[in-house]
Amino acid sequence: MKFKFSRIDRIVEPPTWHTHIGTFVHEVLEHFYLLDAEERTVEAVKAMATERWNTSEWEAQVTALEKPLGSILEFKKTAFECMTNLWKIEDPQQTELINMEYELFTDVEGVRMKGYVDRFLYDEDDGKLIISDYKTGSIPNPKFKSEDDKYFQLLAYALMFESADQEETSKLQLLYLKHSANHEISVTPVKLAIARGVIVETKEAIDQACATENFACNKTKLCDWCFHKPYCPAHQ
Numbered sequence: 161m162k163f164k165f166s167r168i169d170r171i172v173e174p175p176t177w178h179t180h181i182g183t184f185v186h187e188v189l190e191h192f193y194l195l196d197a198e199e200r201t202v203e204a205v206k207a208m209a210t211e212r213w214n215t216s217e218w219e220a221q222v223t224a225l226e227k228p229l230g231s232i233l234e235f236k237k238t239a240f241e242c243m244t245n246l247w248k249i250e251d252p253q254q255t256e257l258i259n260m261e262y263e264l265f266t267d268v269e270g271v272r273m274k275g276y277v278d279r280f281l282y283d284e285d286d287g288k289l290i291i292s293d294y295k296t297g298s299i300p301n302p303k304f305k306s307e308d309d310k311y312f313q314l315l316a317y318a319l320m321f322e323s324a325d326q327e328e329t330s331k332l333q334l335l336y337l338k339h340s341a342n343h344e345i346s347v348t349p350v351k352l353a354i355a356r357g358v359i360v361e362t363k364e365a366i367d368q369a370c371a372t373e374n375f376a377c378n379k380t381k382l383c384d385w386c387f388h389k390p391y392c393p394a395h396q
């Protein structure tokens with residue numbers, strides 16, 4: 161049902177405090193990693209944050225939020241902590257990225273897929289790809305999200321790289337900036353096969369739902385955070 165609301169009915173969710181922090185941090189780090197390695201210091205990320213704040217008029221964007229969760233100062237503080245926590249995860253002067261915000265548009269098992277990869281680099285050990293994703297939210301509770309679910313998006317990117325660029329991936333990294341934590345896994349044929357299966361099953365379920373106009377509601381505790389809850393049939 162959530163898919164129907166967002167992709168078929170095209171109901172656009174307005175930005176929130178948390179999505180704005182994520183977008184701002186991604187924007188700053190993307191520009192920061194364009195600097196030469198020796199220039200990538202904490203002072204430089206601070207200067208870059210100021211530059212992006214002004215260029216993209218972030219103050220106006222944060223002020224326009226319907227439900228701000230704090231002051232402008234608190235927004236900046238949270239975002240800046242995420243940025244500087246990067247140094248607890250990796251040494252930016254030793255990290256050479258191949259590309260950032262990279263668009264992938266290809267077929268996986270006959271399913272048309274599109275995605276934007278935050279960043280990727282080559283694994284020095286085997287020359288394969290390491291795909292990373294910045295996260296500014298909390299680390300998911302394993303009680304509510306399995307490891308396969310947690311890495312599904314990045315496994316899908318690995319399959320898309322294979323299909324579009326004939327590039328193999330060795331590792332996937334979720335960089336939880338708020339918690340200074342790097343969660344990573346090695347990519348295995350079994351994990352890729354599971355992700356392939358999920359993609360095909362999901363496409364079949366969507367096709368069937370579109371044909372019958374019967375979209376299933378997945379009613380869980382997470383509905384409390386769903387933007388569509390006020391008009392979702394599961395809650396009427």
Ligand code: SF4
Nearest residue numbers: 162378383386389392
């Ligand atoms: S409220 Fe729950 S069931 Fe309804 S669309 Fe959102 S997540 Fe799905």
